[in-house]
Amino acid sequence: MLLAIDCGNTNTVFSIWDGTRFLATWRTSTEHQRTADQYYVWLSTLMEFLGIKAEITDVIVSSTVPRVVFNLRVLADRYFNTRAMVVGKPDCELPVDVRVDLGTNVGPDRLVNTVAGFDLYGGDLIVVDFGTATTFDVVAADGAYEGGVIAPGVNLSLEALHQAAAALPHVDITKPQRVVGTNTVACMQSGIFWGYVGLVREICARIKAERDRPMRIISTGGLAPLFQQAEDLFDDWREDLTMHGLTVIHRYNTHKDFRQ
Numbered sequence: 463m464l465l466a467i468d469c470g471n472t473n474t475v476f477s478i479w480d481g482t483r484f485l486a487t488w489r490t491s492t493e494h495q496r497t498a499d500q501y502y503v504w505l506s507t508l509m510e511f512l513g514i515k516a517e518i519t520d521v522i523v524s525s526t527v528p529r530v531v532f533n534l535r536v537l538a539d540r541y542f543n544t545r546a547m548v549v550g551k552p553d554c555e556l557p558v559d560v561r562v563d564l565g566t567n568v569g570p571d572r573l574v575n576t577v578a579g580f581d582l583y584g585g586d587l588i589v590v591d592f593g594t595a596t597t598f599d600v601v602a603a604d605g606a607y608e609g610g611v612i613a614p615g616v617n618l619s620l621e622a623l624h625q626a627a628a629a630l631p632h633v634d635i636t637k638p639q640r641v642v643g644t645n646t647v648a649c650m651q652s653g654i655f656w657g658y659v660g661l662v663r664e665i666c667a668r669i670k671a672e673r674d675r676p677m678r679i680i681s682t683g684g685l686a687p688l689f690q691q692a693e694d695l696f697d698d699w700r701e702d703l704t705m706h707g708l709t710v711i712h713r714y715n716t717h718k719d720f721r722q
């Protein structure tokens with residue numbers, strides 16, 4: 463069985479894939495100090511608690527935080543007796559091309575989202591991921607990653623307001639009842655919520671205009687449904703898009719004859 467690990471700047475998600483479906487998915491905060499032993503205690507406790515008998519034979523990692531990769535590699539070596547496949551390293555090939563400026567290091571999560579989007583929907587896509595950053599990845603007709611857009615994440619923007627202005631509290635994002643707020647919290651929620659609706663709409667429209675061909679918009683990340691419920695921004699939403707991409711990349715590298 464495959465242990466797929468998606469490590470973002472805020473959260474790290476672990477999923478167990480049995481070849482057909484995900485048996486379990488667990489989330490923890492990303493901390494580079496966490497050791498392989500700590501990961502294992504946490505993982506094995508959760509597996510036991512849920513009665514999951516998973517014989518992990520393979521590990522694949524996508525990490526936007528380079529420092530955590532070392533301990534995840536040790537986890538794979540020491541506890542699962544396998545060499546972790548790490549997206550972005552030369553020995554982990556991608557089933558799609560990456561067409562960017564020479565010397566650019568694309569975030570592995572964006573490459574994984576591109577692979578997942580192409581596998582599930584085919585080409586000509588915009589993949590929007592509401593994580594620490596809000597990213598837009600442009601997937602060409604042949605599945606290649608062709609660049610995109612990086613904007614600040616929703617929670618990051620709310621946190622920045624709180625950090626920078628003495629009178630602004632910490633607030634959670636939600637859809638405000640009205641655009642005009644009559645208290646501080648409602649004003650902040652309106653600014654972020656409708657601001658992001660506008661940001662997503664404008665960026666996607668401009669990407670489509672620049673490319674001059676029909677493109678579908680697929681979203682992922684915990685906040686995507688909140689925006690989708692307000693306005694028809696996306697053609698589809700997949701909670702497990704990044705995890706799906708990791709399983710596709712793993713399969714591609716273990717069965718080199720595999721083609722989509």
Ligand SMILES: Nc1ncnc2c1ncn2[C@@H]1O[C@H](COP(=O)(O)OP(=O)(O)OP(=O)(O)O)[C@@H](O)[C@H]1O
Nearest residue numbers: 470471472473592593594595634635683684685688
């Ligand atoms: N309705 C909601 N209101 C507020 N927060 C939410 C809501 N739904 C989901 N979230 C939060 O949104 C965040 C988005 O999760 P996601 O995995 O997409 O990105 P992340 O973990 O924050 O970022 P990264 O992957 O970059 O670490 C999570 O922290 C989740 O708890």
Ligand SMILES: CC(C)(CO)[C@@H](O)C(=O)NCCC(=O)O
Nearest residue numbers: 526567568569571572595597612
């Ligand atoms: C943009 C983030 C932080 C989104 O998780 C990540 O993909 C990243 O660190 N990217 C590196 C720069 C790039 O993707 O062009």
Ligand SMILES: [K+]
Nearest residue numbers: 470571593704
């Ligand atoms: K993410």
